[in-house]
Amino acid sequence: MKVLVLGAAGYLGPHVARALAPEHQLLLTDIRPPEQKPAHEFRLVDASSLDQVMRAAEGMDAIINCSVVRQGDRAAFAVNAGGCWNMMTAAVRQGIRRVINTGPHFTVAGPSYEGFDFALSPDAPPQPGTNLYALTKSLGHEICRVFTEHHEVYVLNYLFYNFRDLRGVSPRDYSYLRPGSDPVPFVVSGADAGEAFRLGLSVDLEKLPSRCEVFFILADMPHGKFRNDKARKLLGFQPRDNLSALWRKTPAGA
Amino acid sequence: MEGKPALLPGGPRCEEMKPPKRITGPRVNRRYFLGAGATASGLAAQPAATPLVLITSAAHAFAQSLAAGLQTGYRIRMTERTRVATTFDFVECPLANDLATRSLVRGVDAILHVAEPLPEDDDWRKIEYLTRGTYNLLSAAAAEQVSRLVYLSTLEVMTPYDADFTVSESWQPRPAPVSPVLSKHLGEFVCREFARDRKLRCVTLRMGKVVRHGETAGFDPLWVDERDVVHAAGLALQFVLSSAGAAAADWWRVLHIAADSPRGRFSVAAAQRILGYQPKYAW
Numbered sequence: 001m002k003v004l005v006l007g008a009a010g011y012l013g014p015h016v017a018r019a020l021a022p023e024h025q026l027l028l029t030d031i032r033p034p035e036q037k038p039a040h041e042f043r044l045v046d047a048s049s050l051d052q053v054m055r056a057a058e059g060m061d062a063i064i065n066c067s068v069v070r071q072g073d074r075a076a077f078a079v080n081a082g083g084c085w086n087m088m089t090a091a092v093r094q095g096i097r098r099v100i101n102t103g104p105h106f107t108v109a110g111p112s113y114e115g116f117d118f119a120l121s122p123d124a125p126p127q128p129g130t131n132l133y134a135l136t137k138s139l140g141h142e143i144c145r146v147f148t149e150h151h152e153v154y155v156l157n158y159l160f161y162n163f164r165d166l167r168g169v170s171p172r173d174y175s176y177l178r179p180g181s182d183p184v185p186f187v188v189s190g191a192d193a194g195e196a197f198r199l200g201l202s203v204d205l206e207k208l209p210s211r212c213e214v215f216f217i218l219a220d221m222p223h224g225k226f227r228n229d230k231a232r233k234l235l236g237f238q239p240r241d242n243l244s245a246l247w248r249k250t251p252a253g254a
Numbered sequence: 255m256e257g258k259p260a261l262l263p264g265g266p267r268c269e270e271m272k273p274p275k276r277i278t279g280p281r282v283n284r285r286y287f288l289g290a291g292a293t294a295s296g297l298a299a300q301p302a303a304t305p306l307v308l309i310t311s312a313a314h315a316f317a318q319s320l321a322a323g324l325q326t327g328y329r330i331r332m333t334e335r336t337r338v339a340t341t342f343d344f345v346e347c348p349l350a351n352d353l354a355t356r357s358l359v360r361g362v363d364a365i366l367h368v369a370e371p372l373p374e375d376d377d378w379r380k381i382e383y384l385t386r387g388t389y390n391l392l393s394a395a396a397a398e399q400v401s402r403l404v405y406l407s408t409l410e411v412m413t414p415y416d417a418d419f420t421v422s423e424s425w426q427p428r429p430a431p432v433s434p435v436l437s438k439h440l441g442e443f444v445c446r447e448f449a450r451d452r453k454l455r456c457v458t459l460r461m462g463k464v465v466r467h468g469e470t471a472g473f474d475p476l477w478v479d480e481r482d483v484v485h486a487a488g489l490a491l492q493f494v495l496s497s498a499g500a501a502a503a504d505w506w507r508v509l510h511i512a513a514d515s516p517r518g519r520f521s522v523a524a525a526q527r528i529l530g531y532q533p534k535y536a537w
C-alpha cells in the first residue's frame with residue numbers, strides 16, 4: 001500500500017515508519033527533514049498548505065496524519081484543524097478511502113472527563129475544553145468526522161499521550177518517563193504505537209461500526225483510568241510492552 | 255436599514271498599535287462615523303449604565319441591521335477584521351491572540367458574535383475566522399471577565415435530516431463539509447467548550463436564511479425575516495444578561511430561529527418558550 005505520512009518527523013512519525021516499512025511504500029513528509037536519514041522517500045510538506053497536501057496525496061492509498069502544533073494560535077489552528085481540512089479534501093478528491101488521524105487523548109477526554117471519571121472510553125462525546133492544543137486537535141477530528149458523514153472515506157482517529165521509547169527509535173527525549181515517575185496515566189510504547197498503525201492499514205473498513213472511529217492507543221494500565229478495549233476489539237491491538245513499572249514503587253528485579 | 259457598509263482601505267489597525275504599558279479602553283474609531291449618524295450613535299446617546307454590547311462582523315449588512323435594531327436598549331460597539339464605515343462605534347481588530355483583542359472586549363457586558371466571514375475569504379479563512387477568531391475572542395472575554403455571549407449560527411447544520419422529521423435543538427448537527435456551513439458548526443463547537451470549561455453563558459441562535467418579507471420571490475422553508483432575527487437576538491441578549499444561575503442550562507443553550515409557519519422546516523417552540531420569541535413574518 002502507498003501511504004502518505006504527514007508530520008513524519010515528530011514524536012510519533014519514526015515509530016510509524018519503523019512499523020510500516022516492511023509492508024508498505026511510504027512517502028514521509030514534514031516541514032523539516034527528520035533528524036535521522038529516513039529509509040523511505042521524504043518530501044517537505046506543510047500540512048497547512050492545501051496545494052502541498054494535495055500534491056503529496058496523488059497516487060496514495062492511505063494517509064496518516066501525525067502533524068501537530070501545540071503552541072501559537074495561528075499555527076495550531078492552521079495545522080491541527082486546517083491540516084485535517086486539507087487532508088480530507090485531498091482524500092475525497094483523490095479517492096483515498098483510508099485515513100488515520102492522530103491527536104492527544106484530551107481531544108476527547110478533556111479536563112471535564114479526566115478530572116472526574118474513570119474507565120474512560122474513546123466513544124464519549126468530545127469535551128476537549130479550551131486548551132489550545134486540545135481544542136484545535138478536536139476541531140480537526142470533527143472536520144474529519146463531518147467529511148466521513150458525507151463521503152466514502154474512513155477515518156481511524158488514534159489518540160495518544162506519552163510514548164515510552166524502549167528501543168531508541170525516536171530522537172526525542174522521553175527521559176521523564178522513568179519507573180515510579182507516575183506520569184499522566186496514558187502511555188504506550190513506541191513499538192506498540194507503531195503496531196497500531198500497521199493494524200489500521202489492514203483492518204477491514206467495511207466491518208467498522210462507522211466511517212469514523214476513535215481509538216485510545218495505550219498500554220494495559222494498572223490504574224483503570226482509560227480503556228484500550230475498543231482498539232483491542234476492532235483493530236486486534238495487543239500491546240506487548242508492559243509499562244506498569246512507571247507506577248511501581250519497587251524497581252523491577254528488586 | 256442601511257446598505258452594505260463600505261470597507262475603507264489604509265489607516266491604523268489595532269494590530270499595529272504599540273503594546274501599551276497598561277491596557278486602557280478600546281480605541282474607538284470615531285473618525286469614521288457617517289455625518290448626522292454620529293450624533294445619534296448608541297454609545298453617545300445612552301447612559302453608561304446601559305449594557306454595552308460588542309457586535310462582530312461589522313462588514314456584514316446584517317450586523318449593521320442588528321446594531322440599528324438594538325441601539326435603543328444597548329450601547330453598541332462594532333468590530334471587524336478590516337475597516338468599516340458605520341454610524342456606530344467601531345474598532346478594527348483581527349481577533350488575534352493579543353492585547354488588542356483584550357482591549358476590544360474590555361468593559362463589554364455581552365458579545366453578539368455575528369460570525370460572518372468576509373466576502374473575499376477562501377474556504378480555510380472562513381473556517382479560521384469562525385474557529386481561531388472565536389477562540390481568541392472568547393479567550394480575551396474570559397480574561398476580561400466578559401461572560402455573556404450570543405453566537406449566531408445557521409439552521410443549515412440541520413438540513414441533511416429528512417424534511418419529514420421534526421428536528422429540534424436536541425438533535426445532533428449534521429453539517430455538510432462545505433466551509434460556509436462547517437465553519438458555523440465549528441464555531442458552535444468552540445463556544446460550547448468555553449461555556450463548559452470557562453462558564454461562559456452562551457445562547458447560540460441557529461438562524462434560517464435571513465431575508466426581508468416582501469422582497470422575496472418563490473418560497474424557501476428556511477426563510478426568516480431579518481426583523482424577527484433582530485428581535486430574537488435582543489431577547490437572547492436579555493436572556494444571557496439576566497441569567498445568573500449555576501446550572502449548565504444557564505451556560506449553554508441552542509435555539510432555532512425561523513418563521514413560525516406550518517410550511518417552515520424547523521420548529522421555534524423552544525425559542526418561544528425560553529426567550530418569548532414571537533416572529534411576525536411568515537410565508
